[in-house]
Amino acid sequence: MRAKTVILGVTGSIAACKAVDLASTLVKAGCAVHVVMTADALRFVTALPFKTLSRHPVVTDLYDEEEGWKPSHIQLADQADLLLIAPATANTLAKLAGGLADDALSCIALALNTDAKLLIAPAMNGKMWLHPATQANVATLKRRGAHFIGPEKGLLSCGYEGIGRLWPVEDIAKKAAALLR
Secondary structure (H helix, E strand, O other), rough: OOOEEEEEEEEOOOHHHHHHHHHHHHHHHHHHHHEEEOOOHHOOOHHHHHHHHHHOEEEEOOOOOOOOOHHHHHHHHHHHHHEEEEEEOOHHHHHHOOOEEEOOHHHHHOOOOEEEEEEEEEEHHHHHHHHHHHHHHHHHHHHHEEEOOOOOOEOOOOEEEEEEEOOOOOHHHHHHHHHHO
């Protein structure tokens, strides 16, 4: 039986550093993990730990092409059993809800094969999470079949206390495993 393919989308949040542990946890669980990072994610963490832990090239640009003729974002969208976006920013949620495709991650989401699941783990300032626009985007994505985990309450990197923290890595991995069964 082949390993389940998880595309781990990492976006520009301070919680991007936790995505390194998430990638490691998913690999240890037997998943084939392919990491796609937005330009903003690269401002928080480099691609190197993801490449080392996943043992696969990391896609950081829409025009990254490792080999062959097929665009990497289409190839990954075709291979995916699960697209897991953790952390997911308000900007990413808006892109996904609006069907925008201006980077590798949003293109993969738009081209995702119909058998694949989408799991989103938001992380952002509480005011941003609770904003009506963000909540409308979440509702739109849920109507389309997206699964969400989090965010949780706690101390936020901006100094506020409230909702917006990335859900614990172990619990995100458990939810991903449940969706892959």
